[in-house]
Amino acid sequence: MDRNKQKIQNALRKVRPFHDMGGGMFGQLEALVSCREYEKGRVLFLQDDPADYFYVVVCGWVKLFRETMDGTQAVVDVVSEGDIFGECGAFLDKKYTYGAEIVERAELIAIPLSFLSKSVEADGKFAIKMLDFMASRQSKVAREVESLSLQNAPQRIGCFFLKLVPSGQMTDVVVHLPYDKTLIASRLGMQPETFSRALRRLADGTGIKIRGATVEIADVQKIVNFSCSACSSGFPCKNI
Amino acid sequence: MDRNKQKIQNALRKVRPFHDMGGGMFGQLEALVSCREYEKGRVLFLQDDPADYFYVVVCGWVKLFRETMDGTQAVVDVVSEGDIFGECGAFLDKKYTYGAEIVERAELIAIPLSFLSKSVEADGKFAIKMLDFMASRQSKVAREVESLSLQNAPQRIGCFFLKLVPSGQMTDVVVHLPYDKTLIASRLGMQPETFSRALRRLADGTGIKIRGATVEIADVQKIVNFSCSACSSGFPCKNI
DNA sequence: CGAGGGTTTGAAGTGCATCAAATAGTGTGG
DNA sequence: CCACACTATTTGATGCACTTCAAACCCTCG
Numbered sequence: 001m002d003r004n005k006q007k008i009q010n011a012l013r014k015v016r017p018f019h020d021m022g023g024g025m026f027g028q029l030e031a032l033v034s035c036r037e038y039e040k041g042r043v044l045f046l047q048d049d050p051a052d053y054f055y056v057v058v059c060g061w062v063k064l065f066r067e068t069m070d071g072t073q074a075v076v077d078v079v080s081e082g083d084i085f086g087e088c089g090a091f092l093d094k095k096y097t098y099g100a101e102i103v104e105r106a107e108l109i110a111i112p113l114s115f116l117s118k119s120v121e122a123d124g125k126f127a128i129k130m131l132d133f134m135a136s137r138q139s140k141v142a143r144e145v146e147s148l149s150l151q152n153a154p155q156r157i158g159c160f161f162l163k164l165v166p167s168g169q170m171t172d173v174v175v176h177l178p179y180d181k182t183l184i185a186s187r188l189g190m191q192p193e194t195f196s197r198a199l200r201r202l203a204d205g206t207g208i209k210i211r212g213a214t215v216e217i218a219d220v221q222k223i224v225n226f227s228c229s230a231c232s233s234g235f236p237c238k239n240i
Numbered sequence: 241m242d243r244n245k246q247k248i249q250n251a252l253r254k255v256r257p258f259h260d261m262g263g264g265m266f267g268q269l270e271a272l273v274s275c276r277e278y279e280k281g282r283v284l285f286l287q288d289d290p291a292d293y294f295y296v297v298v299c300g301w302v303k304l305f306r307e308t309m310d311g312t313q314a315v316v317d318v319v320s321e322g323d324i325f326g327e328c329g330a331f332l333d334k335k336y337t338y339g340a341e342i343v344e345r346a347e348l349i350a351i352p353l354s355f356l357s358k359s360v361e362a363d364g365k366f367a368i369k370m371l372d373f374m375a376s377r378q379s380k381v382a383r384e385v386e387s388l389s390l391q392n393a394p395q396r397i398g399c400f401f402l403k404l405v406p407s408g409q410m411t412d413v414v415v416h417l418p419y420d421k422t423l424i425a426s427r428l429g430m431q432p433e434t435f436s437r438a439l440r441r442l443a444d445g446t447g448i449k450i451r452g453a454t455v456e457i458a459d460v461q462k463i464v465n466f467s468c469s470a471c472s473s474g475f476p477c478k479n480i
Numbered sequence: 481c482g483a484g485g486g487t488t489t490g491a492a493g494t495g496c497a498t499c500a501a502a503t504a505g506t507g508t509g510g
Numbered sequence: 511c512c513a514c515a516c517t518a519t520t521t522g523a524t525g526c527a528c529t530t531c532a533a534a535c536c537c538t539c540g
Contacts, residue, residue: 047472066386066472074386074472091368091375097382121368124361128331131360131367134374135331141381142337146306146314148388149429153496181519189389194496196520212505232287232306232314392527422486434528436488452537 011058017129044100051089053110060106064098153198156188158227170220177213251298257369284340291329293350300346304338391470393438398467410460417453
């Protein structure tokens with residue numbers, strides 16, 4: 001039990017807008033939350049479902065998506081450790097604006113949305129932190145829009161890889177694709193076939209080596225040159 | 241003077257998150273703000289400029305954009321009456337995350353960002369309203385992402401027209417394009433030439449008539465059928 | 481009236497999607 | 511440990527949508 005509390009506190013410390021949450025606030029929170037494991041394929045909620053909880057990702061990957069009337073799916077985001085999702089349900093009509101599905105076995109902390117709105121209302125400092133978080137999230141999404149309209153398929157993949165590279169490392173990096181290539185493809189707004197071919201074009205242009213789900217990057221700068229000229233955030237473009 | 245105050249108060253009443261602002265808050269505000277006219281072409285600020293003010297649009301149109309290293313421009317949004325912009329500068333690094341340029345002569349109210357952060361910190365109810373606003377803004381941008389990846393050019397234009405139709409009206413609507421076709425094109429992530437041709441395809445498919453900047457829509461439902469099947473927000477999809 | 485930007489049209493090229501099929505990879509039960 | 515089923519990924523062929531470049535047209539405004 002105590003171990004679980006410790007885990008939750010550690011996890012929250014890494015997550016905006018909770019990273020410097022005071023002991024008092026944590027005290028209120030710990031009674032309310034649970035940390036659980038979820039299997040791949042599990043659907044947490046769907047778009048327009050009434051919303052009660054939002055989630056903090058401790059580990060694993062979660063796909064956020066929307067579905068059109070004719071059945072196609074658009075991937076809004078794929079989130080992981082240190083991200084939160086579902087917080088949109090605290091506002092608007094208390095409905096989720098996207099669906100959420102586990103794509104790699106994940107541990108999640110579920111927190112009542114009521115806790116979030118109460119905290120915002122009662123604690124001005126926390127409200128600022130929350131707004132700060134929302135603003136950065138928004139600028140992240142704005143960049144997605146830009147990326148879709150200004151970068152071609154190989155460039156978008158390069159951009160995606162750059163975000164996986166530990167910051168500071170510029171040579172001989174090995175990164176691991178965090179989830180299916182098919183999902184990466186739809187995350188980047190392209191078809192799986194296009195992804196496969198674009199990946200080859202990227203490799204030809206930057207000298208990276210692809211072996212299954214492993215990518216060996218000899219020179220990070222080559223990817224920067226290849227991808228970032230068509231993007232308005234210079235490198236490093238990690239989402240603030 | 242008094243007339244100006246009246247105008248500002250009326251304008252703010254139509255704008256989230258200020259629509260039901262109390263008299264006290266307005267009292268603090270009125271000393272700080274000004275309402276001015278700006279000519280077409282005027283650049284208010286650029287991406288990464290240090291931010292002091294955010295703006296409320298009383299009338300006119302303002303383009304929000306980002307520029308890449310190779311000089312291309314991505315239009316993030318084009319806002320008008322009832323919208324605010326630049327509020328992102330209150331958070332993050334106190335920098336604007338996009339540039340702003342007047343595209344149709346506009347009247348704007350400039351409000352110090354410090355007023356915004358103080359109000360959020362001091363007034364819990366207002367903080368909630370602000371977050372509500374940010375959440376709806378975000379879901380709007382998420383829809384843009386979706387729209388870019390799931391709808392083709394003529395469908396995106398149809399979607400754009402639907403947002404110009406007064407709600408409820410379903411037959412014999414005449415709408416007026418609010419700004420240059422070239423700008424609409426880049427707002428929708430396409431080239432002017434593509435816009436021109438796609439507009440014709442839309443007209444062929446839905447029976448609308450284009451005369452210069454005027455669009456005559458005999459049957460709104462035809463546009464809905466044409467555009468909305470590839471979108472996850474049903475009609476009406478006005479941005480909440 | 482003439483200059484300049486906005487808009488349309490034409491022709492040609494590119495990139496991505498689609499359909500179809502082969503191949504690799506993964507987990508299953510025998 | 512192998513055979514099988516099933517999924518993920520790659521490859522090929524083809525078509526369409528959008529872009530690009532070039533030029534004409536239109537409209538407005540000095």
